[in-house]
Every structure is written in C-alpha cells, then in structure tokens.
Amino acid sequence: MNAIAQGTDMTIEMAARVADFPILGRPVHGRRLVYLDNGATTQKPQAVIDAEARFYSESNANIHRGVHWLSQHSTDLYDQGRERVRQLLNAAQVEEIVFTRGTTEAINLVAASWGRANLNEGDEILLSGMEHHSNIVPWQFVAQQTGAVIKVVPVTDDGELDMGAFSQLLNERTRFVGMCHVSNALGTVNPVEEIVRQAHAVGAVVLLDGAQAVAHQRVDVQALGCDFYVFSGHKLYGPTGIGALYGRRELLDAMPPWQGGGDMIHTVSFERSTYAPTPQKFEAGTPNIAGVVGLKAAIAYVQEVGLEAIAAHEDTLLQYATEQLAGIPGLRFIGQARQRAAIASFVMEGIHPHDLGTILDMEGVAIRAGHHCTMPLMTRFGLPGTARASFALYNTREDVDALVAGLHKARRLFGLEERSA
Numbered sequence: 001m002n003a004i005a006q007g008t009d010m011t012i013e014m015a016a017r018v019a020d021f022p023i024l025g026r027p028v029h030g031r032r033l034v035y036l037d038n039g040a041t042t043q044k045p046q047a048v049i050d051a052e053a054r055f056y057s058e059s060n061a062n063i064h065r066g067v068h069w070l071s072q073h074s075t076d077l078y079d080q081g082r083e084r085v086r087q088l089l090n091a092a093q094v095e096e097i098v099f100t101r102g103t104t105e106a107i108n109l110v111a112a113s114w115g116r117a118n119l120n121e122g123d124e125i126l127l128s129g130m131e132h133h134s135n136i137v138p139w140q141f142v143a144q145q146t147g148a149v150i151k152v153v154p155v156t157d158d159g160e161l162d163m164g165a166f167s168q169l170l171n172e173r174t175r176f177v178g179m180c181h182v183s184n185a186l187g188t189v190n191p192v193e194e195i196v197r198q199a200h201a202v203g204a205v206v207l208l209d210g211a212q213a214v215a216h217q218r219v220d221v222q223a224l225g226c227d228f229y230v231f232s233g234h235k236l237y238g239p240t241g242i243g244a245l246y247g248r249r250e251l252l253d254a255m256p257p258w259q260g261g262g263d264m265i266h267t268v269s270f271e272r273s274t275y276a277p278t279p280q281k282f283e284a285g286t287p288n289i290a291g292v293v294g295l296k297a298a299i300a301y302v303q304e305v306g307l308e309a310i311a312a313h314e315d316t317l318l319q320y321a322t323e324q325l326a327g328i329p330g331l332r333f334i335g336q337a338r339q340r341a342a343i344a345s346f347v348m349e350g351i352h353p354h355d356l357g358t359i360l361d362m363e364g365v366a367i368r369a370g371h372h373c374t375m376p377l378m379t380r381f382g383l384p385g386t387a388r389a390s391f392a393l394y395n396t397r398e399d400v401d402a403l404v405a406g407l408h409k410a411r412r413l414f415g416l417e418e419r420s421a
C-alpha cells in the first residue's frame, strides 16, 4: 500500500466528494452507478467541466499568433496550465513541460526524437514485463529503425519487478530504461528511485510512465531524478486528449523536433527552417488549449483535496476491497505486490473475466475486463485477461460492497453458489 491507511474518517470525508462529480448521480441499467474503472479513465468534477465550458464561452482564441486581447488572454491561460503541471511534478523549470495528447503521445515523442537521435545498432533498451503497450510498441519502432535491442525485466509471481534480474540486465550497452511507476494491470508500485539510481550508474536515460501514479500519490521528478516522466490528464480527473511530458532541460534542448508545423519554428524558408526553443519545439500546430485549461482545473482540484489524503483514502479502500474479495470462493488475485496503489486485479474460477464484467455491468458496477493493454504480462501469468477494479478518490466502501455482491451474483448465475449464499 502506498501510504498509511488512516481509518474510516478519511473515507467518510472523501465520500462527500461524490457530489463534485455529476456523472456519479446518473443511473446505469436502473442501478446506482458504481464506477470502478478509474484506471482506464477517471470521472470529471464539475470544476473541470465548468473550466472547459467557460474557456469556450469566455476565452477562446488561438494562442501565440494573435496581437488581439483574446489571443493574449488564451495564451496566458495556456501558460498557466504549464506552470500548474510544473508544480504538480515539481519540475525545476516550466520549459521542462511539453504538452502532448497524453501518455502514449509523450512516449512516442521521446522514442521518435530522443530514441532515433541517440540509439544505435546493439544499444539496449530495457523495459519491464509489466509495461503498457504504449511503452513497448514505440520502442519496437525505434529498435527496428536503429538496430537497438529490447531487453525485458521479468515480473515475479507476486507481480513485482524482479530487481535482481534488473540489476543483472543493466550493462554499459543499456542506453534507455522505460518503466511504469505504477502498473495499470496489477497496481504494483515499482521502486522507481532505485531503478533510476541503478540505471544512471550505467549511464542510461530513464523514462517513467506515470499514467497510473499521478492521481494516487505525490510525484517529485527532481527527487526521483528521472530523465523523462509522462502522464495523461484524463486519468487525473482532467479532460481526454491532453497530457504532458516532463524532460530534463538539457535532454529536451538537445533533442530534435518530431513533428513539423506552425508554432514549433523560429524561421522558415524553402531551403531550411530553424526551430523554436524547448518546449514549443515539440508542440507543432494548434494545441488542445481547452484541454490545458481543463487539466489546470483538475490539478487545482486534486491539490485542494490533497494527494496525501487521496492516497490514504484509496489505501483504506484497497485494504477493505482486498479483505472482502478474498472471502469470495474461487477468486484469485493477480498481483500481490507489497506496494500497490488503487487497483485490485483478479480472476474467478469458472467465469471468464468478460462475463464477470458484463454481469457486474447489469448491476451498475463498471469494472474493466481483459488484457489491459499489457498482453506480454497476461502471457506471463498464462491468462487471457483479468477483471480489474480500480479506485479513485470518490469511491466508497458501499462501492466495494456492490462489487462483492455482484461477484456473488455472477457465481450464482454460473451455478457456482447456492441461491441462499
């Protein structure tokens, strides 16, 4: 668990936050919506919805290119969003924050720009066996283009990174290490400080995928010492289509642009173009301005609730869910790492995860079933997929109880449990 559970008071306090999220008031299949698919995307508080709507009704103009007041106003809002992300990650400089469509695009940016410029034949890219496809496939592209080789750190039966194997795989050919901070399929919190320390000792550059971390704990990129950190706004109570890449300034300054177009240039002629400084160099074209405004509101919201309070609440809930789920016959947890955040992944003997998902849905309980974009990890566990309940600040014990009741119902429907049970 990633923080000290602080008992039920915190849970009661957080339950009051349900009212901030209008979608949680809508029924699904005539039932109260129990939303436990937060690993896929979180719901949005009214403050975020209002901020985006207000932007379009009061502030909309394209940024950077206008001398008129509205364009300058919109540019100010965009710049304030960048400063908010800097604060969220505790980056040293605002120039170290590049806006992207999300985690996937941020990793593709690093792979296409840093990867193609720095990797050569025989260089090694070290990834973990629990990576999301978005931290695998872009590196396969680069490996095919450069002749670099991908190596994989195995995952233990408990769903932890095999740190002994990690140390052994690191060598002077390792140029890049890419790891998730928190696994989206298992909830495992990886020992990222240690990963960065060991990787830097052999001169490798480290990217941490924070997609499942930023909404659940405080992240400090300077304390972590990583070279790149990436996340998606929509998993942090913000809008879809916006996220960010943190990159150490000297790395970003040395990297070539990856997309060409407006806003990323300094001068253009048909003979040659020169480029804008970091971070504009990586933000070609009109960006998702409204998304940045929404993301800024989302960060303000989680900062107001408090990331420590969120972590403590989710830990209490995960502990409760783990106890309750453990009492269901035939249920087996996948991933029992010592450090876990906000995710319970499991399979049920005799019922396919997709059937579990469908039956729970009829009860108003939204979970995710499948490979969670981690096919190599599922292969490692010999499974087609798992059922995953993932928690957010607005989830309650009643939500866990609804999940457990739904699972008992699934067992009854499959003839695995007596009706009286």
Ligand code: PLP
Pocket: 039, 040, 101, 102, 103, 104, 105, 132, 134, 135, 180, 182, 183, 184, 209, 211, 212, 232
């Ligand atoms: N990495 C992890 C660990 C994730 O959980 C996800 C999304 O589920 C991603 C990357 C991709 O995020 P996005 O689809 O927002 O780009």
